[in-house]
C-alpha cells in the first residue's frame with residue numbers, strides 16, 4: 001500500500017466537489033486528469049495513470065473513471081399540466097427526459113409530490129468505449145422512447161427505401 005501522504009482526500013470530498021481540480025484517484029492515489037466530455041455530453045475524469053489504447057481497445061494503466069453528474073438544464077418550455085418551467089434531465093445511461101420543475105419526492109411517505117409531468121425524449125444513442133464483437137467498430141447503446149436499451153454496432157443502419165438493415169447486425173438487448 002503506497003503512502004498517499006498529504007494529497008489523500010476523503011471520499012466525501014470527492015462526492016461533494018467532483019469538478020475540483022486536484023482530486024486523487026481512489027484506486028492508485030494519482031491525480032485525476034482534466035474533465036473530458038463524451039460525444040453525448042457526459043462529463044468524466046479519468047485517472048492520469050490510465051489511458052485508452054485505440055489499437056488494443058483496452059484501458060492501459062489505472063482504469064478508474066469518475067463520472068460527473070449531469071445538472072438538470074432549465075428549458076424554455078412550460079409544463080402542459082401546470083405551467084411551471086420544464087427541466088431537462090439525463091440519466092446515467094444517456095436517457096433524456098423533460099420533467100416539471102414543480103415535481104419532487106417526499107422521502108418520508110416515499111411518494112412523488114407536486115406535478116407528475118414527465119416526457120421521455122425519443123431514442124438516444126450513447127457511444128461506448130467497447131468494440132463490436134463482430135466487426136471491431138465502436139458499439140453504441142440505444143435507448144428507445146419506451147426505455148428499452150440495447151447495445152448495437154455503430155455501423156448498423158436502416159435503408160428506408162429497401163426496408164432492410166444495413167451495416168453490422170450485432171445487437172444485444174440489455
Ligand SMILES: [Zn+2]
Nearest residue numbers: 025028047062
Ligand atoms: Zn488511478
Ligand SMILES: [Zn+2]
Nearest residue numbers: 079082100115
Ligand atoms: Zn407541471
Ligand SMILES: [Zn+2]
Nearest residue numbers: 132135153168
Ligand atoms: Zn459491428
